[in-house]
Amino acid sequence: MLHSKKTNFLLALAGAAVLMATSPALAQDAAPAPTEAPAAEAPATTDATPVETPAPAAEAAPTDTGGHGELTVARMFIDSDPVVQAVMIGLVLASVFSWTLFVIKMIEFGSLNRQTDRYLEAFRGARTIPDIRRVSTSEDFEGNPLADMAAAATEEVEASRASGLAVNTDHRETTIVRAMAAVAAVQSGLAKRLSGGQQFLASTGSNSPFIGLFGTVYGIMNSFIGIANTNTTNLAVVAPGIAEALLATGLGLFAAIPAVIFYNYFNTRISSYGVRSDGFNAELMNTISRQLDKGA
Numbered sequence: 259m260l261h262s263k264k265t266n267f268l269l270a271l272a273g274a275a276v277l278m279a280t281s282p283a284l285a286q287d288a289a290p291a292p293t294e295a296p297a298a299e300a301p302a303t304t305d306a307t308p309v310e311t312p313a314p315a316a317e318a319a320p321t322d323t324g325g326h327g328e329l330t331v332a333r334m335f336i337d338s339d340p341v342v343q344a345v346m347i348g349l350v351l352a353s354v355f356s357w358t359l360f361v362i363k364m365i366e367f368g369s370l371n372r373q374t375d376r377y378l379e380a381f382r383g384a385r386t387i388p389d390i391r392r393v394s395t396s397e398d399f400e401g402n403p404l405a406d407m408a409a410a411a412t413e414e415v416e417a418s419r420a421s422g423l424a425v426n427t428d429h430r431e432t433t434i435v436r437a438m439a440a441v442a443a444v445q446s447g448l449a450k451r452l453s454g455g456q457q458f459l460a461s462t463g464s465n466s467p468f469i470g471l472f473g474t475v476y477g478i479m480n481s482f483i484g485i486a487n488t489n490t491t492n493l494a495v496v497a498p499g500i501a502e503a504l505l506a507t508g509l510g511l512f513a514a515i516p517a518v519i520f521y522n523y524f525n526t527r528i529s530s531y532g533v534r535s536d537g538f539n540a541e542l543m544n545t546i547s548r549q550l551d552k553g554a
Contacts, residue, residue: 331505338502339480345473345506352462353513359455360520367527373402374534387412387549403448403531404538410440411542415550426553437546441539448535452528456521463518470510477503 335346377399384390391412399405414437415425423429481499 334498334502334505337498338505339477342473342477342502342506345469345476346509349466349470349506349509349513352466353509353516356459356462356513356517356520359459360516363455363520363524363527367524367531370402370531373399374404377402377405378538381408387415387546390545391416403444403451403535407441407444407535407539408542410444411437411546414440415546426550430547430550433550434543434547438539438543441542445535445539449528449532452531453524456524456528459517459521459524463514463521466510466514466517467507468510470507470513473506473510474503477506 335343338346377393380393380399381390381404384393390408393399394405394409394412415433418429418433418436419425423433425433478500481503484499
């Protein structure tokens with residue numbers, strides 16, 4: 259019996275030793291668990307970082323789309339009503355024709371004044387009525403109004419002389435009167451000849467603003483119809499239609515203002531040349547009268 263007690267005691271000591279030996283191992287196995295937890299949190303931090311980087315790209319997107327809504331003259335013309343487009347095209351063509359007339363008439367008046375200066379120099383160098391007629395009918399001065407006036411006057415004098423009239427004595431006064439009538443006939447067509455294109459400039463200058471206003475009224479009417487149909491007064495919706503309509507008025511003024519300026523300018527040039535022709539008429543009659551008194 260004593261032997262069994264010793265055996266039980268030894269078994270108890272052995273069990274206690276086993277428990278003490280296994281207890282640290284369990285503590286060591288449980289300890290690494292907290293060390294792995296931070297490793298699991300670290301990827302979470304790295305994964306969150308890329309999520310924030312696309313944010314600026316999302317904010318830049320409205321900036322790229324904002325430019326598509328810009329209004330330009332070409333865009334307003336394309337988007338406008340066909341009636342307004344027809345008005346705009348007509349006004350642009352009228353403006354182009356006005357500028358074309360301006361260039362043509364500037365060249366015409368410049369050439370006319372240069373040719374007139376040369377003719378007056380040649381005319382004042384002539385000594386007799388036949389010399390005046392020869393200079394006036396030469397190819398160098400063909401079509402010049404003053405040359406045509408002198409040619410008509412000298413032709414009448416030569417025709418009177420050829421018919422047997424005493425142009426130097428008895429029929430001198432009547433010959434001069436007939437020469438003056440011939441000059442007046444040529445001079446009467448001078449204003450019409452120089453005023454070519456003036457009617458178009460006058461019509462463009464006076465009517466273009468009203469034509470442009472018609473396009474504006476028609477376009478604004480369509481804009482209000484669109485407002486009624488869409489049931490909105492948002493400025494972004496209304497403004498393009500009104501801007502397209504106002505463009506027609508702008509084009510009307512663009513065509514009218516230069517046309518009025520050109521018309522007034524060339525009217526002044528025509529009047530100035532008319533005064534010059536009147537002065538030449540007096541000089542021509544004095545020269546013919548002098549030559550008849552001399553018996554030339």
